[in-house]
Amino acid sequence: MNMIRHSLAALALGFALALPGTVGAVDINSADAQTLAEELHGIGLAKAEAIVAYREANGPFTSAEDLAKVKGVGAATVEKNRDAIQVGGGKPKAGRTVARND
Structure with missing residues (x-):
């Protein structure tokens, strides 16, 4: 019985680790x-749209x-x-150029 329980726990852990x-x-x-x-908790669609609009206007x-600026x-x-927020590079604002070192 103990072995079955450990096997199920290992299987559940495997599924959790397989998530992207x-x-x-x-x-x-x-x-x-x-x-x-x-x-995001406490962020409805209207606030989420405000976040996207702020990001598009300000980079x-x-x-x-920085979310508190919205x-x-x-x-x-x-x-x-x-714990749920990641801050990636995002896309540059429209009209901005990105220098390349070729």
Whole structure:
């Protein structure tokens, strides 16, 4: 009986490790509004759309704390979601050029 329990635990761990990326983590610089609303606690679709609009107008976020600059998103919401927030490079704003070292 003990062996069955250990086998089931190992199987469950295997499935968990097979999931892509960090479960529940979202890149605030690349996620769309729907994903932000689904993954972040206290962020509904309207706030998620405000996050995307802010990002498009001001460029990528440099830290999780930058989310508090978005109207309707406070420091408490950022803190509540800290473990779920990833800050990737994002895309450059329209009209900006990126220098290449070729």
